Amino acid sequence: MTDHVTHVTHPLVQHKLTLMRQMTTSTAEFRQLLREISQLLAYEVTRDLNVTTRRISTPIQEMDAPVLDGRKLALVSILRAGNGLLDGMLDLIPSARVGFVGLYRDEETLEPVQYYFKVPDRLDERLVIAVDPMLATGNSSVAAIDLLKQAGATNIQFMCLLAAPEGIERMREAHPDVPIVTAAIDEKLNENGYIVPGLGDAGDRMFGTK
Ligand code: URA
Numbered sequence: 001m002t003d004h005v006t007h008v009t010h011p012l013v014q015h016k017l018t019l020m021r022q023m024t025t026s027t028a029e030f031r032q033l034l035r036e037i038s039q040l041l042a043y044e045v046t047r048d049l050n051v052t053t054r055r056i057s058t059p060i061q062e063m064d065a066p067v068l069d070g071r072k073l074a075l076v077s078i079l080r081a082g083n084g085l086l087d088g089m090l091d092l093i094p095s096a097r098v099g100f101v102g103l104y105r106d107e108e109t110l111e112p113v114q115y116y117f118k119v120p121d122r123l124d125e126r127l128v129i130a131v132d133p134m135l136a137t138g139n140s141s142v143a144a145i146d147l148l149k150q151a152g153a154t155n156i157q158f159m160c161l162l163a164a165p166e167g168i169e170r171m172r173e174a175h176p177d178v179p180i181v182t183a184a185i186d187e188k189l190n191e192n193g194y195i196v197p198g199l200g201d202a203g204d205r206m207f208g209t210k
Pocket of ligand 1: 081193200202203
């Protein structure tokens with residue numbers, strides 16, 4: 001672990017992650033667990049969110065109370081698996097603006113190919129939280145963050161479920177200014193670019209495809 005990477009070791013996160021890794025876990029359970037973990041990871045990744053104050057009345061007196069400045073946040077899902085993390089985060093921060101980056105991994109070259117890009121305006125004024133459950137080779141995460149920076153983002157965090165050491169290193173080289181929050185750092189990548197021991201293909205497990 002370095003200051004570039006926050007490994008969330010909370011027992012609830014670790015327990016839910018173990019359930020997700022098990023191949024006997026159903027699609028419905030997997031999706032629900034991902035939603036729950038994303039809320040726990042969101043707690044970590046939103047620590048530095050901008051807070052403003054609002055004048056409110058409690059039953060006792062008036063006060064200036066802290067509230068999130070939701071306009072200053074953009075959640076960006078790296079399609080398609082990122083949507084599993086996005087849903088839980090939106091439960092917690094419903095006012096967040098949302099963007100999507102569509103990248104698929106060419107199964108032979110393992111290189112990312114872009115097919116969709118739509119993000120909120122004024123990215124330069126927002127904390128941008130990019131979400132993708134699997135930081136494997138790091139190729140698609142680096143490409144997605146390249147695109148977000150081209151669109152103006154300067155304050156970006158990356159949230160994932162599992163990270164391979166290779167992906168962390170690739171991100172550190174390409175985007176040392178982007179902190180990573182993850183529930184686990186696994187052993188390695190296999191020859192097909194899958195995280196070992198991992199949990200398989202996150203998108204397939206989430207959506208019941210093969
Ligand atoms: N993407 C996945 O869904 N799983 C991996 O192990 C690697 C990349």
